[in-house]
Amino acid sequence: MVSTIWLLDKNTHGIRKMFDKLVGVEERFINVEKHLADPAIVRDREAYQKYVREHGELNKIVTTFRRYKRMLNDLEDSRELLKDTDPEIKDLARDEIHKLNIEREQIEDELKALLLPKDPNDEKNVIVEIRAGTGGEEAALFAGDLFRMYSRYAENRNWKVDIITHHPTGVGGLKEIIAMIHGKGAYSVFKYESGTHRVQRVPTTETQGRIHTSAVTVAVLPEAEEVDVDIDPSELKVDVYRSTGPGGQSVNTTDSAVRITHLPTGLVVTCQDEKSQLKNKTKAMKVLRARLLDQMIMEQTEKRSEERKSQVGTGDRSGRIRTYNFPQGRVTDHRINLTLYKLEQILQGNIEELIENLATYYQAQALQNSK
Numbered sequence: 001m002v003s004t005i006w007l008l009d010k011n012t013h014g015i016r017k018m019f020d021k022l023v024g025v026e027e028r029f030i031n032v033e034k035h036l037a038d039p040a041i042v043r044d045r046e047a048y049q050k051y052v053r054e055h056g057e058l059n060k061i062v063t064t065f066r067r068y069k070r071m072l073n074d075l076e077d078s079r080e081l082l083k084d085t086d087p088e089i090k091d092l093a094r095d096e097i098h099k100l101n102i103e104r105e106q107i108e109d110e111l112k113a114l115l116l117p118k119d120p121n122d123e124k125n126v127i128v129e130i131r132a133g134t135g136g137e138e139a140a141l142f143a144g145d146l147f148r149m150y151s152r153y154a155e156n157r158n159w160k161v162d163i164i165t166h167h168p169t170g171v172g173g174l175k176e177i178i179a180m181i182h183g184k185g186a187y188s189v190f191k192y193e194s195g196t197h198r199v200q201r202v203p204t205t206e207t208q209g210r211i212h213t214s215a216v217t218v219a220v221l222p223e224a225e226e227v228d229v230d231i232d233p234s235e236l237k238v239d240v241y242r243s244t245g246p247g248g249q250s251v252n253t254t255d256s257a258v259r260i261t262h263l264p265t266g267l268v269v270t271c272q273d274e275k276s277q278l279k280n281k282t283k284a285m286k287v288l289r290a291r292l293l294d295q296m297i298m299e300q301t302e303k304r305s306e307e308r309k310s311q312v313g314t315g316d317r318s319g320r321i322r323t324y325n326f327p328q329g330r331v332t333d334h335r336i337n338l339t340l341y342k343l344e345q346i347l348q349g350n351i352e353e354l355i356e357n358l359a360t361y362y363q364a365q366a367l368q369n370s371k
Contacts (some may be wrong), residue, residue: 018111022065029058061114068107075100116366121222121297122188127164127290128220131176133196135214140173142199142324143216145347147177150190152349159183164283165271178287180223187222192358194220195321202327211327215320223286224293231289237261240277260284267291336361 035041035051042048078100081093130147132139151161159181166177181190197216202209239259257272258280269291271284323332324343331346331354332339338357340346346354 015108018108018115021115022061022068022111025058026062026065029055029062032058061111064107064110064114068104068111071100071103071107075104113363116363119188119191121191123185124187125180125182125223126186126190126220127178127180127223127287128190128193128218129176129178130174131217131219132174133215133217135199135212137169137171137173138199138201138203138212139214139216140169140175141171142197142214143174143177144172145199146197146216146218147174147179149347149349149351150181150193151179153351154181154183154186154349156349157183159186163273164287165273180283180286187220189355190220191222192355192362193218193321198320198323200323200325200327219294221287221290221294224289229289229292229296231262231285231292235263237263238281256280258284260288262288262292265292265295267295333358 032051032055036048036055041051075097078093078096081089082097084090084093128150130143132143135142154161160183162180162182164178164180166179167175169175195218197218199214199216200211203212237260239261240255241257241259242255256275256277257270258277259268259270260281261268267288269284269288271280271287274280274283321333321335323334324347325332326343328341329343330339330341331343333354336357338354340353342350342353
């Protein structure tokens with residue numbers, strides 16, 4: 001058992017408070033394990049799955065905490081050796097204490113990060129909205145590049161990509177595309193992609209080799225369930241009309257396209273990619289619900305400080321977050337001043353390095369704000 005004397009010796013109220021919280025987490029973890037061994041819980045599929053999820057969430061914290069307690073016991077044993085009369089043993093003890101103190105600080109940082117409040121939306125599916133901005137056809141072409149990048153990344157993780165609506169251009173670009181990405185933890189990854197993506201390259205139509213700069217905006221919304229956003233049907237105006245986009249033979253001959261207007265907010269969502277009016281309405285409602293949830297999150301976030309905004313991944317979407325420079329083969333993320341000369345690999349969907357660095361940065365920001 002870890003002596004509380006060591007903790008009291010440290011002139012850090014925060015560490016003692018963290019230790020007490022971790023004791024409570026470990027007690028809950030033991031309790032959850034008992035529930036998972038209970039035959040009555042095992043027979044109740046819904047209850048069993050709930051405890052399995054909680055066990056998974058607590059497991060890493062408890063494993064790290066137990067390693068921390070073992071390290072504290074080793075540290076106390078080494079401190080006891082300082083009382084020995086043998087000078088060599090004292091020297092060995094001092095060396096061991098130095099190493100253990102370094103390890104202690106590292107584990108404490110790990111535990112602080114693990115105890116940070118989780119974004120409640122992190123495990124959700126996401127709706128990704130990509131729109132061509134300044135730059136005309138070149139921006140539309142890059143919007144297509146970004147969608148392929150995200151699709152390949154999702155496919156590599158065995159996540160499903162479901163196109164809700166898209167508006168292609170004549171030469172293979174996209175004015176707009178909205179897609180749902182189904183996968184556990186999808187929002188925790190894609191939330192860092194919200195913002196303005198800038199591309200610098202020489203268009204194929206450019207005869208003098210001049211570099212053009214274009215922009216594409218990306219919005220990432222967590223999928224909202226009915227329990228997240230309560231929509232009164234009387235506040236919706238639903239219009240159906242004939243699809244005008246490309247599609248199967250029956251797409252343009254029936255009133256299958258759907259436009260939903262949320263009267264209190266003025267939000268308008270359209271969907272016409274499916275032949276079925278019902279399917280289009282279902283998809284449009286998913287987008288509307290997600291946008292309303294995102295609006296609620298943004299309103300809550302605006303009441304907090306700018307530093308707190310980064311913790312929930314809802315930074316300023318109007319700001320330029322990343323530049324893709326084709327002549328130099330580089331990608332620069334301006335939020336963390338990270339430049340990678342891996343443009344082709346990144347556009348093939350290999351965005352893990354970007355995501356990991358962004359997650360680390362925002363976690364460090366959150367830790368700083370929690371002090």
